[in-house]
Amino acid sequence: MQALTDDVPRLGNGLDPTPIVARLAATPGVQRLPSPKLTLFVKRDVLPPELCAALIARIDAVRRPSTIADANGDHAYRTSETGDLPADDPAVIDTERRIAMLTGLSGEYGEPIQGQRYAAGQEFKQHTDYFEPKGLDYHRYCALSGNRTWTVMLYLNTPEAGGATRFKVVDKMIQPEPGKMVAWSNRRTDGSTNAATLHQAMKVRAGVKYVITKWYRELPWRG
Ligand SMILES: O=C(O)CCC(=O)C(=O)O
Numbered sequence: 001m002q003a004l005t006d007d008v009p010r011l012g013n014g015l016d017p018t019p020i021v022a023r024l025a026a027t028p029g030v031q032r033l034p035s036p037k038l039t040l041f042v043k044r045d046v047l048p049p050e051l052c053a054a055l056i057a058r059i060d061a062v063r064r065p066s067t068i069a070d071a072n073g074d075h076a077y078r079t080s081e082t083g084d085l086p087a088d089d090p091a092v093i094d095t096e097r098r099i100a101m102l103t104g105l106s107g108e109y110g111e112p113i114q115g116q117r118y119a120a121g122q123e124f125k126q127h128t129d130y131f132e133p134k135g136l137d138y139h140r141y142c143a144l145s146g147n148r149t150w151t152v153m154l155y156l157n158t159p160e161a162g163g164a165t166r167f168k169v170v171d172k173m174i175q176p177e178p179g180k181m182v183a184w185s186n187r188r189t190d191g192s193t194n195a196a197t198l199h200q201a202m203k204v205r206a207g208v209k210y211v212i213t214k215w216y217r218e219l220p221w222r223g
């Protein structure tokens with residue numbers, strides 16, 4: 001991880017959620033989902049409008065059709081477009097720093113920030129962000145860096161209609177707003193993968209939706 005200055009906190013990979021939860025819970029404007037089943041936080045205005053606009057432009061420059069691990073034969077499962085954002089871009093560096101300051105998650109465990117663009121009619125059906133330890137693709141995706149611990153997602157705009165993120169198990173819908181962050185642990189407090197993190201990006205009905213996502217791993221990110 002480069003270009004984060006020395007004052008950013010380094011509270012680990014999130015597998016032990018305690019320091020991350022404490023930091024988020026102590027930050028003004030952070031809301032916690034009131035459920036024992038899922039550790040999830042929401043905060044508005046994490047990114048200013050100019051930064052959201054800059055990131056949208058970067059996503060448009062790198063986007064390609066999305067793929068999914070453990071391809072299940074349903075080609076409509078994830079129909080958005082994806083792209084890794086260049087780590088040396090000033091807008092990306094600024095975003096990395098804001099995420100690190102807010103969550104405390106140590107940058108070396110983070111995957112490169114990924115952008116997603118959903119056009120009208122596009123969606124990402126129900127899934128979890130962790131890789132199934134018994135899944136066919138587990139070794140391919142997790143051999144070097146381990147499984148995912150936390151997800152930090154930021155909306156960059158509001159589509160004209162649709163595009164909410166839905167967590168069905170805890171009956172929570174989150175509406176896209178520019179600069180709004182959603183962060184959750186993909187684990188239970190004992191470290192096991194948490195199926196209550198099941199979520200979906202609901203279909204965009206009109207307009208376009210842009211988000212960025214940063215996932216954290218058990219081990220320092222090595223691809
Ligand atoms: O776009 C969203 O609302 C959710 C995206 C998501 O779940 C993912 O990319 O893993």
Ligand SMILES: [Fe+2]
Pocket residue numbers: 127128129199
């Ligand atoms: Fe997801």
